[in-house]
Amino acid sequence: MTTPPPAVQFLATDGTFAPSAGSDEYLPYIEALSDAQHEQFYRDMFVIRRFDTECTNLQRQGQMALWPPSHGQEAAQVGSARATRAQDHIFPSYREHVVAKIRGVDLMGIVGLMRGTTLGGWDVNDPKNGNFHGYTLVLGTQTLHATGYAMGVNFDGAVGTGNPDTDTAVVVYFGDGSTSEGDVNEAMVFAASYQTPTVFFLQNNQWAISVPVATQSRVPLYLRPRGFGIPSVQVDGNDVLASYAVSAKHLDDARNGLGPSYIEAMTYRIGAHTTSDDPTRYQTDEQLAHWVARDPILRFETFLKNKGASEAFFADVEQEAADFAADIRRRTLELPNPTIDNLFDHVYSEPHPLITEQKAWLANYEASFGGDK
């Protein structure tokens, strides 16, 4: 095996602009970015980290069943999400909080899921939710849904027409652990076979809970899709510019009818898998220190400061983050518990005698306690 090319990178870990060898084809996307877009990237990352902290605290205080933080993975997520266009569709895993936010989803939807008040959270068919599909927690299953969706996009003729506002790409997020699931591989088979406009976006955060990525693969994961006939690239996932540019390019390719592609974003989950996890059991201090030094937000902050972003800007972002988190906290505490309807009403979309009967039984039974059991 020849030495793999370096991951695409535009920002060195110290925040200086230093495109990696082989990144030329992505450069135009970087050059087209405005200062406002740069600041938006930063804002996205900063606010979501504060949100993550708030949700973790809420969980510690018994207000959530669980919280899966995205701490450390913000650049991979923001870069890819900001590269999508309105008509694109997103199939997330369960950690893409900022992608949801960027697409327009009220994050209370995710809070509801993790607090345990709902199994859903938002309506993907409501245009304000930016085609951000529901979370499915069974690892890898969403890669097939995304691929099937993209097959439909193809059948609808919504790729390769040259119309940038209707040609549609489909992005699917998944983790390094999930790559081992049969479904992810079958998704690549179907995507290649039907030449779907799917962009497989792998966040390699080095861990599947406690299991290191080396257990899933002894060669870099971005090589895997090539054996399925799917082109791929590895990107520094802690470099928001690289994540953006690489995503933008591959999304364009997908919309232009060039078929599926695969992006491996190298990143790191700083902190726990979820609030149920104790990473000190498997992660070394050195590993953590290594990656903390590559923090995606700090890196981009330095870049922006070097470019002369104002103190006022940073103060404003800080304030927005605080407000956002406070708002989430307030609304979380106000979230009502679901009712009996919630148990029965949407299991089927058409009448179902057994459900009708059981709903009536339970309502009756609950009423027998005077309604305040």
Added chain:
Amino acid sequence: MTTPPPAVQFLATDGTFAPSAGSDEYLPYIEALSDAQHEQFYRDMFVIRRFDTECTNLQRQGQMALWPPSHGQEAAQVGSARATRAQDHIFPSYREHVVAKIRGVDLMGIVGLMRGTTLGGWDVNDPKNGNFHGYTLVLGTQTLHATGYAMGVNFDGAVGTGNPDTDTAVVVYFGDGSTSEGDVNEAMVFAASYQTPTVFFLQNNQWAISVPVATQSRVPLYLRPRGFGIPSVQVDGNDVLASYAVSAKHLDDARNGLGPSYIEAMTYRIGAHTTSDDPTRYQTDEQLAHWVARDPILRFETFLKNKGASEAFFADVEQEAADFAADIRRRTLELPNPTIDNLFDHVYSEPHPLITEQKAWLANYEASFGGDK
């Protein structure tokens, strides 16, 4: 993508010895072959084809539920099977009749399966059956069994000791269609992760029933394992010498502790998928003619004749094939139907009250008809 190297080949389609570019590393295995081994290869292929014809006839005459012929794939199978050593283990798909025969299995075991008198057929733990495991008809599942078995071989320390009589390799057979199943991909993940002595032997016979291999992959299938960190090679599966040499080399590597590898044998299923199939619905005359011209047995016959094999030899093989087929026919017609015991006795290996009860009930019930229902 660079142009793929040619498949490893030693015999040109006209039977002349003409090693392909890049086949050097396999040449020593060819050079070590004796005339007797050459003749054995031919005998294996010839006899099994006659067997296949006999079984197809038996099916047509209502004596078998089904027959899956191996016609056209004899060289891929014989070459790989003859490359195994006594201690190796074989996990077949359902078409590897000659592999079974070479390993010592009485082919009446397979006949019993396809006639429908048994779900099993032979005892893999009986040394005379050469570690040839049972058929499982659920595509792809056997690749995980083979990999798990090979994990056990590793844990037992039965690889890489340098002892050619105990270091053990595990071969698993599967088809081009099956490569799309999640299980086959998961098997590669586990094999790579545990560096098992597994040789994945893909017979790409160009079809999954009526579906062409292009539906499963748009790039050559031997590229797939590379993304899992498993080295691979493509071989002309209709060239018994190439199939033998490539298999021998990769089996040696596996026994020597070098981990898994993957062989794609390019071949063709001449004739029907099974006796239930009608290939004229999906196969063109040109395709068929193309591959008939590459018939593995004819090619090797020419080679042997060029090398001066005697008329007597060919006559002897002809006779052996006829005798073998006649014996199979006779014994097939004699195969008794299974009894009630067969239904119940091995569902569990330890007593089970429900089974005991149901067996007694049925025996009683059948007896109520005077035993001749």
Added chain:
Amino acid sequence: MAVEELPLAKAINAGLRKAMRDNDKVLLMGEDIGTLGGVFRVTEGIKAEFGDTRVLDTPLAESGIVGTAIGLALRGYRPVCEIQFDGFVYPAFNQITTQLAKLTNRGRGTLRMPVVIRIPYGAHIGAIEHHMESPEAYFAHTAGLRVVSPSTPNDAYWMIQESIESNDPVIFFEPKSRYWPKGPVELDASASPLHASRVARTGTDATLVGHGAMVTMMLQAAELAATEGVSLEVIDLRSLSPVDYTPILDSVTKTGRLVVCQEAAGFVSVGSEIAATVAERAFYSLQAPVIRVSGFDVPMPAPRIENLYLPDVDRILEAVDRSLAF
């Protein structure tokens, strides 16, 4: 009213074509269903009529088939998946139980999952392992799925169309031993609701219920019993989830005796459910215990002894005798 004599397989074919003509979001997907027309030829000729974006010869991966069908449904399509044989549905089981069955509920009314999964099932065809199974129980137990099985060409024609029209996922079990015999199909009748069962024969002494290929056997049993003066009522379940209990309970109220018939292994099965529910709800009507006639709790055996495994007319009558003798 146009009535045509069709085998069940061709009735499904006709129903599929009708649904595809009526709604261009309906598409078929599966292994070998296009060029070959399926190993049972149920989809024969449909690809020629509708082309390869309506009839997909997919890669060989059942989880992939159902998983991408879910994605297609999210895009507004109404995919009809074929699983080649009963024994090969399990690789898709995760997508079916954790995704297909649950997405409507997860979506809280915002999503629809109009996916049909056609599964040729059952025995009586002398085929080898994994080709003659009756896995209904797994799907009937799964909340969020509807499970149906036609027993006649007419039902097959209508039920496949109703299944495609349903906005819920439907597991459609086709009794493969009934693919070939012909029966009348009323091409312009209107359909009865998908979950309604059907009284296939009226009688007074005992009730038989079952579905799929078992219906033919129950009718044969009733015919034979009649010659001995025993009058059996036969109910074709048609839907296994939900079960339409009203006609069954009505019948048992009348006859006082019930025999539940199925090819599937009996332990924790649809038959168990029906027996338990009828025993509960018709407690005072039952003059004998509900008797179940099922496959044994063993793997489907080699075809040369499938007859030892399978419930048949004799076993049904033996159960009726036990019931009547109680």
Added chain:
Amino acid sequence: MAVEELPLAKAINAGLRKAMRDNDKVLLMGEDIGTLGGVFRVTEGIKAEFGDTRVLDTPLAESGIVGTAIGLALRGYRPVCEIQFDGFVYPAFNQITTQLAKLTNRGRGTLRMPVVIRIPYGAHIGAIEHHMESPEAYFAHTAGLRVVSPSTPNDAYWMIQESIESNDPVIFFEPKSRYWPKGPVELDASASPLHASRVARTGTDATLVGHGAMVTMMLQAAELAATEGVSLEVIDLRSLSPVDYTPILDSVTKTGRLVVCQEAAGFVSVGSEIAATVAERAFYSLQAPVIRVSGFDVPMPAPRIENLYLPDVDRILEAVDRSLAF
């Protein structure tokens, strides 16, 4: 006799270690079971004791785990697989039903499949979707598998060892809400057969049967009923396949009334099977229909309403009342 107070999770840990010490062919495999000790810490410390060829932190692929376990069993190993949560067993369903469950039969007595699949199951822990399910029915319906579930630390300690000793595949359902409470474990007692049930409390007016976490609730219900003068007998099933019917039928002969309790959705479930069989075999003893208390036939809901879904002491008592009033 050495008795130690242990939580159920630690009792399993102790049982696993004992089995691994007694037989070096026993090995553990699963996601996060090694370094982390499993997400419930059931395997905590075992990798440190036995090393990484006895305790495998596998790649993230459930079909891979069970499929390679089958291969290891063919090589003479006795693998104990952990599925991280009930809701994640389905990717392995094909390997479990078509291979693991059937290989012994396919081998006609020449093969053994001593594979244990440990599945933390059930609710009462306030967890999100797929983490609180009760999928017993799928496995109980599958011929060739044994399905068991301990309800106490002592049973957990012994049953895991018996399961590992069994030459048949065993699906081992661990009631995760019972992982933490302690109970006495008799370290040198001898085990009762794996398929035997256990009378957990004797009584005369009605019988409750159930398994896993439901046993605690049935005992609480019996305690409460006793204060009102109603005497309930409680039977801990322990084995769901096969079901040990003798103690249940003996009990029903005595009490004339049966309530079957389970967290799982009721339709086509283990509860259906027991209700059907008891209604058949105890036809003349039953003074009331068998009543089933189950989860509703809906997906396990969001945890903030798990209590609406789950059978609890009140619902058990309500069923007992109905039975007694009949």
